[in-house]
Amino acid sequence: MTESATRRVTSADVARLAGVSRATVSYVLNDTPRQTISATTRGRVLDAAAQLGYAPSAAARTLRTGRSDVVLCLLPDWPIGPEVGSLLGNLSTALARHGLTFVVHPGNHNDRPMADLWKAITPAAVIAFTDFSDAELTAMRSAGVAPVAALARSRSQGRAVAVPQEVVGRRQAEHLIAAGHTRLGYAYPDDQRVRFFAEPRLAGVRAAATARGLPVPAAATVALDIHKASEVVRRWQATGVTAVCAYNDEVALAVLAGVRHLGLTAPADLAVIGVDDIPSARLAAPPLTTVMTDQVAAAAHLAATVVAAVSGREGPALPVTSIVTVVSRESA
Structure with a gap:
């Protein structure tokens, strides 16, 4: 296999094909605001990126911003039934609308300390369905990682953002x-x-x-x-x-x-x-x-809470009364 077949396509390759600077490629692909780039130039950059199959480096973006666009979900040792599966699928979709990538780590976290998991990828946020320890909260906040306790049971964890x-x-x-x-x-x-x-x-x-x-x-x-x-x-x-x-x-x-x-x-x-x-x-x-x-509504609310936490803002209130309903059939 030749070097050209295995070498990763870079922004320099896109810039060369489009006939622009690497800075212009960065502005276009990151949709950087307050940049006066013509529609023609923007189109050349996008066409060149598509032609080359260019994908921005997640590692480079993490180095540049100090964190990735990943949201890490620490799932307890639960059976993945239809309801949990629906929540995870809808949450992945909802976070993607905010430009975030959803990663789930299931299982017993005693097998690997929580810190090992989030430090490995430096996520934007960590969602957990159990409370964080004080040490975990301090470490994540110091690293610029937003902790989100989905079923918070103490004031230090914030308010619950999943259905009680x-x-x-x-x-x-x-x-x-x-x-x-x-x-x-x-x-x-x-x-x-x-x-x-x-x-x-x-x-x-x-x-x-x-x-x-x-x-x-x-x-x-x-x-x-x-x-x-x-x-x-x-x-x-x-x-x-x-x-x-x-x-x-x-x-x-x-x-x-x-x-x-x-x-x-x-x-x-x-x-x-x-x-x-x-x-x-x-x-x-x-x-x-x-x-x-309503798992679609529940996931949208959790995603909005994550985005707010990453931005340092207060999250929205949980609309419990409207998303938990009885489906009446013949058994009762």
């Missing part, structure tokens, strides 16, 4: 209570990795019941197994539970399978409501009532 999961649980319980149910159950997942979501959702269900003077919801772990789910349904029936809030749609589908296995029907014998509105929810028997978060 207590709201999701409240929506579930309020829907069932409005339908006349006074004895609720909660179907807890058997995957310990999602306790981060499950605990606050259960807290929201309990808070809604308490606010109406109802008994504490009967929580039980429901595995994705028809026989185990049937046993839990049987126990709920014996204690007078008439409606169940499930951690998510998958757990809700397991509850519905348990109901059918016992020869019962939903919602006559047990009403069920899930979370996420996954595609199979509408194909369930009966179709599943669920709570949906």
